[in-house]
Amino acid sequence: MYPIKTPKKLIEVALPLDKINIAAAREKSIRHGHPSTLHLWWARRPLAAARAVIFAQMVNDPGYERHLGRGVNKEKATAERERLFRIIEDLVQWENTNNEDVLERARAEIWKSWRETCELNKNHPQAAELFNPEKLPGFHDPFAGGGALPLEAQRLGLESYASDLNPVAVTINKAMIEIPPKFAGRAPVGPEIDADKSSKKRATRDAFEDWSGAKGLAEDVRRYGAWMREEAQKRIGHLYPQIEVTPEMVAERPDLAQYQGEKLTVIAWLWARTVKSPNPAFSHAEVPLASTFILSSKAGKESYVEPVIEGDSYRFTVKVGEPPAAAKDGTKLSRGANFQCLLSDTPIEPKYIYSEAKAGRMGERLMAVVAEGTRGRVYLAPTAEQLAIARQAQPEWKPEVEMPANPRWFSPPAYGLKTYGDLFTSRQLVALSTFSDLVLEAIARVHEDALEAGMADNGLGLDQGGTGATAYAQAVGVYLAFAISKVSNIGSTVASWMNDRGAFRETFARQAIPMVWDFAEANPFADAGGSFATAIDKGAMAVRDLPDDGKGHVYQQDAQTQQISEGKLISTDPPYYDNIGYADLSDFFYVWLRRMLRPVFPSLYATLAVPKAEELVATPYRHGGKKEAENFFLDGMTAAMHNLADLAHPAFPVTIYYAFKQAETKGDAGTSSTGWETFLAAVLKAGFTLTGTWPMRTEGAGRLIGKGTNALASSIVLVCRSRAADAPTVSRRDFIRELNATLPDALLDMTRGGINSPVAPVDLSQAIIGPGMEVFSKYSAVLEADGSSMSVRSALQLINRFVGEDDFDHDTQFCLAWFEQHGWAEGKYGDADVLARAKGTSVNGLMDAGVVNSASGNLRLLKWAEMPGDWSPESDNRVPVWEALHQLIRALNQDGETAAGQLLARMPDKTAGITALTYRLYTLCERQGWAEEARAYNELQGAWLGIEQASQEAGHIGSQSALDI
Template sequence: MTDIKSPKKLIEVALPLDDINAAAAREKSIRHGHPSTLHLWWARRPLAAARAVLFAQLVNDPGYQRELGYGVNKQEAERKREKLFDIIRELVKWENTNNEEVLNRAREAIWESWRETCHLNRNHPQAAELFNPEKLPAAHDPFAGGGTIPLEAQRLGLQSNASDLNPVAVMINKSMVEIPARFSGISPVGPESAIKKQRVLSEKWEGLSGLAEDVRRYGEWMQKKAHDALKNHYPKVVVTSEISESYPHLRGSEGQELTVIAWVWARTIPSPNPAAMGKEIPITSTFVIAGSGEKTAFVEPVVEGGNYRFDVKFGKPGSEAKKGTKLGRGANFFCLLTGTPIPEKYLKKEASEGRLGQKLMAVILESSKGKVVASPSLEMEEVALSASPSFRPDVELSKHPQYMGPPRYGMTNASDLFTDRQTLALGTFLSLLDDVEKKVLDDAASSGALSNDKEPLRSGGAGAFAYAQAIRTYLSFGVDRSSNYWSALNAWGGGFVVQVFSRQVLPMVWDFVEVNPFSSSTGNWLGAVEWVSKVVERSLVPGNSGFALQADASSKVSYLENSVISTDPPYYDNVPYADISDYFYAWLRPALKKVYPEVLGTINVPKSNELVADSQRHGGKQGAEKYFLSGMIEAMSNISEASHSSFPVTIYYAFRQGESTDEGTGNTGWETFLNAVIDSGFSIVGTWPIRTERPTGMKVNWNALASSIVLVCRKRESYVGSISRREFQRYLREQMPESLETMIGGESGQAPIAPVDLAQAAIGPGMAIYSKYEAVLNQDGSRMSVHDALVLINRTITDFLNPDSGNFDADTQFCSSWFDQYAWSEGPFGEADTLARAKGTSVDGVREAGVVESGGGKVRLLKWGEFESDWDPTYDKRTPVWEACHQMIRRLQNHGESAAGELLAKMPEKGEAIRQLSYHLYTLCERKRWAEEARAYNELIGSWHAIVAASHETGHTGEQVGLDI
């Protein structure tokens, strides 16, 4: 068969990584309208990263024309590549998410590359099937999760296909890529909002603004209905003289009614001390409610006659108030009435036998001038406990010891996680979904805006009936969002409710907050609806078709042939999302089972086929690793078979638990994952470190590895045989330096990869050699493991960066070796003298260069802060690279990037060596865990692009008159 001509894609050659990482990190601070706020899903990748990776995966690298002999010179290829970089730089900005001008530039570049590829393969026997210049290949993400990758593929103009085993993830993807395409340009059909909140209503209702407006309108309709049904359970509180005395702005308002924002509860159990006669005593981790210092509101327990009550006090609380009834770490408390310790064992026993209760500690009220904390009354507690829900979410919870806290304390069913009043509220909104679907159908039919066909949403319907089901789906997400804030597992954050899943675990919370769905403050129903509607309006893509289905990535039948595949599979010891997502499934299933019976057919989220190395499920660590490896190989093999041969596959790996040793950076999960990818028939042709977490300051995260590594993979050519270990090492020595030069910014002109990410990025070209062959054979004929290959790759990086490699002057070689042994500490002169002679210099010479202090039989390297402050390299007669590097650090730290650029302009010929030395010293410090020292080198590289720019602005003003040693 004729070979497919497959030009290299941009992602196989170069990326403007700094711009992508900056946009991805910034995106973490975006809230309103971001898809992550539609429905909680864990470990989402930023839209910016997914969009950039997909674009670079789809467009041809301009250098391919040179490879095919088209006569395009290197400079022209670099110019064209820079134009693609400019598209990416604009594409990744959050404000350009729906900027059609920017998106169309990207789409045009994708189409241009696709037509070039089709033209190259016009004589291929399967040209009509594989290379239709009028139709782009579809995209597919078989581990779709939170839907970021399918959504961004759709935004770039591809038909998007998303699949996942987890039904909650499937529903998220349906709402993001499947439903929106059918209802673009629809005018709202619902009753005009009575709570406009100064919204500017559109006249054109372009895109998905009409759909979003109907989500709001029918959400408000549900609010009115639910409030009518529940208002007696959420009474207002009358302002008393005690309340007005504590809050001066309420004086004169006695008798007025205030809405309750939240009720703060303590859990209770019977006292273990017989003297307390079985009284229910509070189990709470703090009595502090809000504020800090002198403005703190806290609960003071008042013990009288063998009973107790809670009074709210103001002012600076004592240490006892901050600790509540807690004793030390873990679930250890004391009896408020008798002082008797309550060990965790007793607490678990009482809770497991159903004797976990609750006691109201405080109420938080809503006033026109802020929040008001007040003491509770017996009537408030009685009203709260009087609710009697007819529906309870009957889903048995996993008892996973690592991720599921409540089942350890008898809360084994989803219904146990909510108070009766919370269950009643959620159940009421849930029951209104039938009514809202009927109302939308009637309104849509009478408006004439949609056809009256009865084709359901799950079958591709786009008429009034399907529209009613679509509105129901988005409002179901409002219920699910609310369940994350209306639970007995919510903590109070001083002024807001903390969502249940602030971490990727289902936590146990002792003092919890119950919010009012009908307040205008934290956690209210209309707020949940607004979050959902803003995502529909601002982030989803109208027009392009998309499909989401429930499927196991290990099953071949779930794949679309010849598709562009980009995916974020579960990593080795991932959180078992199937366990924790039962929390949401308990409400989502009754809400949408009628609409999507196939997806929501199981009682619980399927767990047995979830691809994660969980020792709890698979009989220990060894069984878990075997299960994960075999399952991932199956999935990757399916991906390899289904992917279009003209495009590489991109695979995200969430790198974590890094181990920095003398052998480099690695971990068991990473090696297991690489094994699975290679064993499935892929050759890894690139790795890109993508930062998907918002930095909190360089000084805190000096050594934070990139959150994700994007692997770029191609199908391995079947005729490639094996090579020996010696040949592999030779290829590493011959081919790695050029790639490393590009990564540290030697010739590409792009910003260098940060030292902290270099080891990860360099895995790409190293593994490209290893995975290109069927096997790399050791001397005994055995197959070299991925672990051993990574060790050799890391050694090649070290050798390349090491000053002893011959690219550095003798003084610098001495300083580097001395630093490796003593850092900034003193060492014996005799040892220094021997080392200096071996490197071809002398201690006196190095001292003359101004980089060491020598005397009293001791030698010490000077820290960068000790170097001459008015140093000018144009008048220095002996300037080792070591001195130039640390003078650059001194100038950057004390005066900034512009000043450092001015200094570099005086010694431009040393720029590359300075940078290479910084990488080497960072790597050395990182492996020795010298955090403070490493940070300075990382900061120099991180600022290098700006320093070089400043250097060119200044102009290269002089050349050194001293020795070029």
């Protein structure tokens, strides 16, 4: 076979990881105009990370000629690499998402690298097919999901292809990359709405007047959305009455005096589920299952529900001011379905609630009404009128698709709520059905208005590739349907009220549908979260900023058998073992989208529910057990990865995102993760070799270390190349020898910066997998002593163990071992004496070193806060790395980065050991689940660049700063 010359790409050598991670973490808090606001999808990758990865995947590393066996000027290559870093640093900023100057710089580099690659392969027999210097390869994501990767590929100038099995995901991708370019530059066809006469709406309209890009399309979404809201108001507005503040209400609540006689718009109705009291004396009464009676916990704006018991019945009132302690937990006794009877204090056990709910005897009781005041929320007691009107709603249709019998993701079925329709009140069902029907009416109106505006039409819809009036009307309809999905996400009985924020907690606050005992029913006609107008405005803002240049193609395809990837650049984010049940969860939206969009995409929405049999998720209930599910996942993912290895363009590595935690289980063999190992095994079994792993930040700073958990902050981007067909085998001994030769430099590069930015402790155990698995995966097999092939689990354990094998002094070795056993707690002096001797030190020596305290036959390590503030490393004749590290933490926490840097400058010979020990201790704490202990080490590393800068300014010349490399 004629060899292909494949320059190493930037992503295989270096990345400005810290800048990418900062931008990705920041993006989590951005909502206005973000594509994620179009439609919810679970575990969507940050656009910043996607953009950086694809760019670095396509751009040649400046030292690529060295990789091809040619001489290269190292200084020139380093300078070029820094220039590319600056492009990435600009590229990942949210403000530059549509900055054409920044994007053009990135596109120019992609073209430059592509033409260099084409020139290297101009004599290849397939040059015309694979290496056309006038046409970039296309991009494909076979697990497209929420669409971040195809979207950013399109933004970088590539023809973008997306595919997924899930119809909801396919529709999201069509809305993001396929539809906007088709209708770019067209003026809106809808009539301006009356609200445009207001200054606020006029300013919005004026901002769109050039109608370039997708702005005209976005404006029509807004205009027809406003029409839908008006029509819905006419049809069902009576079900959402305002609430009048009466003199009687003011007499009971003087704080309401400013509103007396006014009718306030209701934002939410707060309900508690009910069951009959288990106490025979009160068995006729439906008592509330309320997890809290607190309505607002904001300082100075406290409000709460107070039940008033009247004989064998009760009513709810609302009070303002500091709530009593009992209000916090409502009628809840403990976690889960454990409550007590409001009337008799009799415990209501889960078994009783299950039986009542399954018998259809669980109801709901209105606890409070949330209205819009002049300066925020106004909390009011329920009225008979409000309750009576809510009961008037009579839905004519509701979704009958059943939720799965999988309590890990779906709790409601255990309480008799079997179908997706059961997750909505009658009023919510009427509202969603009305809005859904109006989407179809709006499509018809858009079509008429488009023809009247002079838009051509050949009768072809979106599904037939149309670009005329018919297709345009359907395109607007897709975005209007998405607004209904947003309304349903807050408009269900799984949505609740966040009393600390005065806002709704959506149905999918996490990747599951939990059971919610007290829920918040939103008013779709209010100008607040959960309203239809809010959903339309957010959707229109997102549409406005979608790329309008280039082509996008989206298909419903199985990743195991698709052929779309052939000859294309591939970056993908596959399912995470059993972490998220995408198909099951997305049925919540599918049942409503199908009602609206089946005429638009008849084949895509042909089935009653989302297809599930082929979904690559290790779901035990679907496959007959845990082992069977694991085998299904391994076989399916291997087939999908093998497909990618066969089809991907040979000039580029494949990048694969994976976000499963390594530290899933603990045992005699150490820490492991079935999902992570199974996924890696599939990747390697498919014929890939790893040439890098990059931890990409996907959570905000508050999630770096969850309270009392070992939550990780990163997705891991695997960089893969096809393994050579004639790859040799190697023995376990030779594999370990090669790890010992490779990982020290890799670890030093990661912790000290090198050509990259330093890797945070939270990410180190994942990042070190890259160079370790590169060694492991380049061989066809690593053979154990008995001739069997080494497992991925064994290889990972050998690689991870390396992080903890730094050569520390004897005192530090003792402290490490003692800390792992006892943490900061006391242990027996005799045990300490035995351990100290084994580590080549003594208890007296450790006390002289100032790292332990011994009293009453016990010994413990000194915490950093207990170490003396006047410590002088120059005059201390015994300075273990343990002491140097914790003194540095003390200085950082008590006096700041400058003081810590000045201290570091006085002990330059300890720098490497301090860095290594920081990572070692963070990893230990993370695996033990010691979140608070881990925080100090993670914070030290996060401040390290500033500390070293201050150290150099103070005259520290003993080590080279990452800033100067």
